[in-house]
Amino acid sequence: MPAPVDPAAPAAGSGSTSAEPGLDPRGVRFAAAVTTVVLVLVLLSGSGWLAGAQAVVFALGAFAGMRFAPYSLLYRALLARRLGPPAEREDAAPVRFSQLVGFVFAAVATVGYLTGLTTLGIVATALALAAAFLNAAFGFCLGCEMYTVIARIRARLRARNPHTAEGATA
Amino acid sequence: MNTVGIVVVVGVLVVATVVGLVLRARAGRVRLATPGASPPGSGWALAAHEPGLDDRVLLLQVSSPVCTPCRQTAGLLGELVDSTPGLVHVEVDVADRPEVAAELGIMRTPTVVAFDRAGTELLRVSGVPRRPELVRALAPALAG
Numbered sequence: 001m002p003a004p005v006d007p008a009a010p011a012a013g014s015g016s017t018s019a020e021p022g023l024d025p026r027g028v029r030f031a032a033a034v035t036t037v038v039l040v041l042v043l044l045s046g047s048g049w050l051a052g053a054q055a056v057v058f059a060l061g062a063f064a065g066m067r068f069a070p071y072s073l074l075y076r077a078l079l080a081r082r083l084g085p086p087a088e089r090e091d092a093a094p095v096r097f098s099q100l101v102g103f104v105f106a107a108v109a110t111v112g113y114l115t116g117l118t119t120l121g122i123v124a125t126a127l128a129l130a131a132a133f134l135n136a137a138f139g140f141c142l143g144c145e146m147y148t149v150i151a152r153i154r155a156r157l158r159a160r161n162p163h164t165a166e167g168a169t170a
Numbered sequence: 171m172n173t174v175g176i177v178v179v180v181g182v183l184v185v186a187t188v189v190g191l192v193l194r195a196r197a198g199r200v201r202l203a204t205p206g207a208s209p210p211g212s213g214w215a216l217a218a219h220e221p222g223l224d225d226r227v228l229l230l231q232v233s234s235p236v237c238t239p240c241r242q243t244a245g246l247l248g249e250l251v252d253s254t255p256g257l258v259h260v261e262v263d264v265a266d267r268p269e270v271a272a273e274l275g276i277m278r279t280p281t282v283v284a285f286d287r288a289g290t291e292l293l294r295v296s297g298v299p300r301r302p303e304l305v306r307a308l309a310p311a312l313a314g
Contacts, residue, residue: 043175094236126178130186138190147234148264148271148279155268 020065020096022089023072024080025139031061031071032135035102039129043122048113051125055106061099066092069099098135098143102128197297200307203290213285216270217260226256226287227311232271234264234279239298243280246301254305256312286311 035054042051061069105128112121131142214221217230229247233240244261251259264271264279274283274294282299284292284307293307 040179043179044172046172046175090238091241094238097236122174122178126182129179129182130189133183133186134190134193137187138194140190140193141238144234144236144238145278147236148232149277151234151264151268152272152277155272 020092024086027075030075034071035132052110058103094144101143198300213289228285229259231261231282237279240280
């Protein structure tokens with residue numbers, strides 16, 4: 001199934017990892033729904049290990065690519081064939097970035113729960129849950145929305161002390 | 171089951187639902203600029219675009235690399251510009267030029283800011299613009 005290539009697509013965004021094929025938007029929503037359920041279970045059980053498992057799920061999508069994201073694999077195995085091909089596909093880069101944001105929150109939650117900083121675990125999980133729920137229920141990508149704010153903060157830091165910011169990106 | 175967990179889950183879901191409904195209601199809506207709120211004459215310079223003789227309105231679209239609705243917005247505005255004389259569309263990426271987003275106080279992408287020929291802000295739209303609403307709002311500036 002070839003992803004439709006928009007010939008009028010602007011240069012904006014072409015610099016990122018756009019080599020990945022387009023995603024089925026219904027698969028993205030499905031993955032967000034599963035994530036929502038898992039994060040609810042984390043909050044109800046207070047299990048750091050479950051939070052850790054979700055962090056690994058996020059990490060696979062963010063670092064290995066959406067092809068290897070477990071919930072996307074689940075969608076393809078269970079639902080994709082029954083639903084038929086999607087009417088349109090969505091760019092993988094935004095979703096991948098949101099998985100990275102999710103990974104940061106889930107990792108903090110895991111550390112919080114497992115080290116006895118339960119409040120930290122709860123707050124980090126709650127924020128990740130809000131993001132996952134907004135995506136599942138409204139198709140709104142909170143992780144993607146954070147990009148602009150982060151870019152502005154980084155630009156301001158760089159303007160303030162150009163030397164340290166340049167070397168501190170690693 | 172712990173009580174704190176249940177309270178947090180219910181609280182988060184209620185707040186997120188309200189936020190989601192508000193965002194959905196606002197997405198793509200035209201917000202008219204309050205006269206004098208923004209410094210005049212900044213629009214075309216931010217877009218790094220000299221207005222041509224017949225150019226009347228600039229649509230400056232601020233996008234980010236991780237933004238699905240940005241592509242849809244670019245497509246819609248591209249069509250609009252093709253069918254509307256005097257209308258110019260310039261897309262700027264926050265990854266390359268974060269200072270444009272900072273200058274205009276933009277926190278979300280896509281945000282489209284419309285400027286008149288003098289470079290003064292007319293209106294802005296966050297999210298994929300609702301085409302008829304945008305066309306109606308731009309009509310006076312395009313005619314004038």
